[in-house]
Amino acid sequence: KGTTREQRALKYLKEHARQGDPDSVLETFDEFCRTQEWAMNAAEEKGDILDEIVRELQPTTCLELGTYCGYSAVRIARNLSPSARLITIEVNPDYAAVAREVVKLAGLQDKIEVINLDSADVIRELKTKYDVTKLDLVFLDHWKYLYIRDIKLIEEEKLLKKGSVVFADNVIIPGAPGYLEYIRGSKNYKSTFYSVHFEYMDDMKDGVEKSVYIGDE
Ligand SMILES: Cn1cnc(CNC(=O)c2cc(-c3ccc(F)cc3)cc(O)c2O)c1
Numbered sequence: 001k002g003t004t005r006e007q008r009a010l011k012y013l014k015e016h017a018r019q020g021d022p023d024s025v026l027e028t029f030d031e032f033c034r035t036q037e038w039a040m041n042a043a044e045e046k047g048d049i050l051d052e053i054v055r056e057l058q059p060t061t062c063l064e065l066g067t068y069c070g071y072s073a074v075r076i077a078r079n080l081s082p083s084a085r086l087i088t089i090e091v092n093p094d095y096a097a098v099a100r101e102v103v104k105l106a107g108l109q110d111k112i113e114v115i116n117l118d119s120a121d122v123i124r125e126l127k128t129k130y131d132v133t134k135l136d137l138v139f140l141d142h143w144k145y146l147y148i149r150d151i152k153l154i155e156e157e158k159l160l161k162k163g164s165v166v167f168a169d170n171v172i173i174p175g176a177p178g179y180l181e182y183i184r185g186s187k188n189y190k191s192t193f194y195s196v197h198f199e200y201m202d203d204m205k206d207g208v209e210k211s212v213y214i215g216d217e
């Protein structure tokens with residue numbers, strides 16, 4: 001084939017989406033995934049809940065773990081206020097490269113910073129190197145076994161404040177059992193589970209978990 005699925009998706013977006021229009025990029029990506037090739041975007045019902053969270057919370061500083069092709073980064077950033085920003089971390093260099101192109105195509109490069117490093121290393125440097133004081137929204141969508149490691153690190157770095165929202169994808173498929181047990185058992189969060197369809201699959205169910213930080217600052 002020569003090309004990867006992610007490169008084929010980007011080509012399709014460049015050929016069919018309107019430059020500078022985030023809605024067009026998302027609609028076109030959804031069309032690609034529905035008609036050409038499936039991709040692990042936090043789309044449809046998952047994306048609708050994400051939209052709702054961003055619109056209600058109006059976060060200033062957002063962190064996403066697991067950029068992939070940038071679908072959810074665009075989905076989050078399109079609803080951010082002018083001075084708000086999203087830092088999104090992707091450990092895979094090929095995905096990060098595609099994501100940067102998708103962000104540019106959406107015209108959101110001033111709001112979104114794609115970092116191609118390991119999430120733990122970046123979390124440890126958010127305050128010192130990335131000029132972050134607190135995180136208003138965290139979206140967990142990277143390797144599922146890393147959710148628990150990284151949320152503990154985020155707490156250790158005192159990056160959350162009362163009202164901060166941690167939103168986790170895939171808590172059913174592939175699943176993040178350790179994370180769910182931890183976050184639901186913690187007195188510092190109030191968690192809500194949403195049963196949703198798996199992206200682009202009408203006959204498969206997944207779940208997302210929204211956790212509001214109520215612990216000490
Ligand atoms: C390769 N890679 C780089 N980042 C990641 C992290 N994301 C996932 O693993 C992930 C996986 C699936 C999924 C794929 C196939 C399947 F049969 C069932 C579930 C869905 C998602 O929404 C995901 O976020 C994986």
Ligand SMILES: [Mg+2]
Pocket residue numbers: 040041042141169170
């Ligand atoms: Mg996911």
